[in-house]
Amino acid sequence: MxxxxxxxxxxxxxxxxxxxxxxxxxxxxxxxxxxxxxxxxxxxxxxxxxxxxxxxxxxxxxxIPARLFGIKEKTGARVEFLLIKHIKDNIWETMVRPGKRLHKGDRVSFTVDGTLSAEILENGEGGTRIVSFQHDGNFLDLLDRVGKIPLPPYIERESDDEDxxxxxxxxxxxxxxxxxxxxxxxxxxxxxxxxxxxxxxxxxxxxxxxxxxxxxxxxxxxxxxxxxxxxxxxxxxxxxxxxxxxxxxxxxxxxxxxxxxxxxxxxxxxxxxxxxxxxxxxxxxxxxxxxxxxxxxxxxxxxxxxxxxxxxxxxxxxxxxxxxxxxxxxxxxxxxxxxxxxxx
Incomplete structure (x- = not known):
C-alpha cells in the first residue's frame, strides 16, 4: 500500500x-x-x-518530564535533552539539540547545585546520543523538579502546570x-x-x-x-x-x-x-x-x-x-x- x-x-x-x-x-x-x-x-x-x-x-x-534544559560544562552553551528510552541503570537514549554541540565525553549540567548532570557516552541511531546521568537522590524525583512534560510537536506552546x-x-x-x-x-x-x-x-x-x-x-x-x-x-x-x-x-x-x-x-x-x-x-x-x-x-x-x-x-x-x-x-x-x- x-x-x-x-x-x-x-x-x-x-x-x-x-x-x-x-x-x-x-x-x-x-x-x-x-x-x-x-x-x-x-x-x-x-x-x-x-x-x-x-x-x-x-x-x-x-x-515522565523528559525534556531537560542544561548547560554544556566546557562552553556554557545551552542545550536541550529529550529522554526517549531507558537502556539500563542511569543510561538513556536521548535526543539532543543542537546535536552538533554535543559529542562523546561532553558533560552537561541541569541544576545549579550539581544534583543532576550527564555525560555523552556515544552516538545512537538516527542522531540520538547514549547518555549516562549522574544524580544525587532519586532520578525520577529530580526529573519532576527540573524536567518538563514533552508535549507533541504539533502542540505549538510550552508545557505548563496544567499539562x-x-x-x-x-x-x-x-x-x-x-x-x-x-x-x-x-x-x-x-x-x-x-x-x-x-x-x-x-x-x-x-x-x-x-x-x-x-x-x-x-x-x-x-x-x-x-x-x-x-x-x-x-x-x-x-x-x-x-x-x-x-x-x-x-x-x-x-x-x-x-x-x-x-x-x-x-x-x-x-x-x-x-x-x-x-x-x-x-x-x-x-x-x-x-x-x-x-x-x-x-x-x-x-x-x-x-x-x-x-x-x-x-x-x-x-x-x-x-x-x-x-x-x-x-x-x-x-x-x-x-x-x-x-x-x-
Missing part, C-alpha cells in the same frame, strides 16, 4: 492546543462496523455502548513514557467507577510510549516501514481478565493504539494473551488479522501516520478516511488533546 492512501486534509485550527474543559466532555464519534452508521456523541455517553461482559484494556504508563495533570491519564501508574496514551485522557475517575458498576471489566497493561509515535513514515510503500521498539508488561491478573472475557464471548475493547499493540504482541497465534515483559515493534496496517482486539477507542491521528494505519486495519481504509473527512466537516478536535472515536 502507498503512503498517500492514508492522507487527508486537516485545517490547522482543528489541531487541539489545549485539553477540553473536562476530560469526558470531549466529543465522541461512534462508528458501527456492522451497519456502517455514524453517531455524534460526547465521551461520557460511552456507557451507552458498553456491556457487562465487555473488557476495556487500558495502558497505565505514566509520562502535568491533563497530559496524564487518571489511572497512570508506571513511569516511563515520553508521550501519553491519549485515548485514555478522556476517562475520569467517576466515569471509570460507573463503568465498573455496569459490570464492564477493566484490564491494565503497560507500554512505555516512545518518541517513535511522532516519527513520520518516510517510505512510499508502507510495508517497508520499520517501527521503533517499545517495552511492555502484562501481569498474570490482567492477562487472565482478558483471556476469561474472550473465552466467555465478551468484547475486548482496546483503549488506544498502545493498548492494542501491547495485547496483540503478547498474544499467541490462538489469541491467548501471555503474561510477562517484552519489547515490541509490531506494525499493524490493513491486512493484519487481529488476534485479541474486537473494538477500539482512539483519538484522531495524523495523516500518513502508523496510528491511522492501525485504525484502518480494524475497519476499512476508505471508510476511515471518509469518517475523518466528516470529523473535519463537523469540526472535531484532532490529535493528542482532541476528541475521540469508538469503533464498535
Amino acid at each position: 502507498h503512503i498517500t492512501d492514508f492522507n487527508y486534509d486537516l485545517p490547522v485550527e482543528l489541531i487541539a492546543q489545549h485539553p477540553a474543559d473536562k476530560r469526558d466532555k470531549s466529543r465522541l464519534l461512534i462508528v458501527d462496523r456492522k451497519n456502517g452508521s455514524i453517531e455524534h456523541r460526547h465521551f461520557y455517553d460511552i456507557l451507552d455502548y458498553l456491556n457487562p461482559d465487555d473488557c476495556l484494556i487500558m495502558n497505565n504508563s505514566k509520562v 502535568k495533570i491533563r497530559y496524564q491519564t487518571v489511572y497512570c501508574k508506571k513511569e516511563g513514557s515520553v508521550a501519553a496514551p491519549t485515548a485514555g485522557l478522556h476517562f475520569t475517575n467517576e466515569l471509570i467507577e460507573r463503568i465498573k458498576q455496569k459490570g464492564t471489566k477493566i484490564a491494565y497493561v503497560t507500554l512505555h510510549v516512545g518518541i517513535g509515535t511522532f516519527r513520520p513514515v518516510k517510505c512510499d510503500k508502507i510495508e517497508d516501514h520499520k517501527m521503533h521498539f517499545e517495552e511492555y508488561e502484562i501481569d498474570e491478573k490482567n492477562a487472565d481478565i482478558i483471556n476469561q472475557t474472550k473465552k466467555a464471548g465478551g468484547r475486548i475493547i482496546s483503549v488506544g493504539t498502545t493498548s492494542t499493540r501491547t495485547v496483540e504482541s503478547a498474544a499467541s497465534h490462538e489469541g491467548i494473551v501471555q503474561a510477562g515483559r517484552g519489547s515490541t515493534g509490531i506494525f499493524i496496517y490493513p491486512g493484519y488479522k487481529f488476534k485479541v482486539i474486537d473494538s477500539l477507542i482512539t483519538n484522531f491521528h495524523l495523516p500518513k501516520s502508523t496510528l491511522l494505519m492501525l485504525v484502518s486495519a480494524l475497519y476499512n481504509r476508505e471508510k476511515i478516511i471518509q469518517i475523518y473527512e466528516e470529523a473535519v466537516e463537523k469540526k472535531y478536535r484532532f490529535f493528542s488533546y482532541g476528541d475521540a472515536m469508538f469503533i464498535i
Whole structure:
C-alpha cells in the first residue's frame, strides 16, 4: 500500500492546543462496523455502548518530564535533552539539540547545585546520543523538579502546570513514557467507577510510549516501514481478565493504539494473551488479522501516520478516511488533546 492512501486534509485550527474543559466532555464519534452508521456523541455517553461482559484494556504508563534544559560544562552553551528510552541503570537514549554541540565525553549540567548532570557516552541511531546521568537522590524525583512534560510537536506552546495533570491519564501508574496514551485522557475517575458498576471489566497493561509515535513514515510503500521498539508488561491478573472475557464471548475493547499493540504482541497465534515483559515493534496496517482486539477507542491521528494505519486495519481504509473527512466537516478536535472515536 502507498503512503498517500492514508492522507487527508486537516485545517490547522482543528489541531487541539489545549485539553477540553473536562476530560469526558470531549466529543465522541461512534462508528458501527456492522451497519456502517455514524453517531455524534460526547465521551461520557460511552456507557451507552458498553456491556457487562465487555473488557476495556487500558495502558497505565505514566509520562515522565523528559525534556531537560542544561548547560554544556566546557562552553556554557545551552542545550536541550529529550529522554526517549531507558537502556539500563542511569543510561538513556536521548535526543539532543543542537546535536552538533554535543559529542562523546561532553558533560552537561541541569541544576545549579550539581544534583543532576550527564555525560555523552556515544552516538545512537538516527542522531540520538547514549547518555549516562549522574544524580544525587532519586532520578525520577529530580526529573519532576527540573524536567518538563514533552508535549507533541504539533502542540505549538510550552508545557505548563496544567499539562502535568491533563497530559496524564487518571489511572497512570508506571513511569516511563515520553508521550501519553491519549485515548485514555478522556476517562475520569467517576466515569471509570460507573463503568465498573455496569459490570464492564477493566484490564491494565503497560507500554512505555516512545518518541517513535511522532516519527513520520518516510517510505512510499508502507510495508517497508520499520517501527521503533517499545517495552511492555502484562501481569498474570490482567492477562487472565482478558483471556476469561474472550473465552466467555465478551468484547475486548482496546483503549488506544498502545493498548492494542501491547495485547496483540503478547498474544499467541490462538489469541491467548501471555503474561510477562517484552519489547515490541509490531506494525499493524490493513491486512493484519487481529488476534485479541474486537473494538477500539482512539483519538484522531495524523495523516500518513502508523496510528491511522492501525485504525484502518480494524475497519476499512476508505471508510476511515471518509469518517475523518466528516470529523473535519463537523469540526472535531484532532490529535493528542482532541476528541475521540469508538469503533464498535
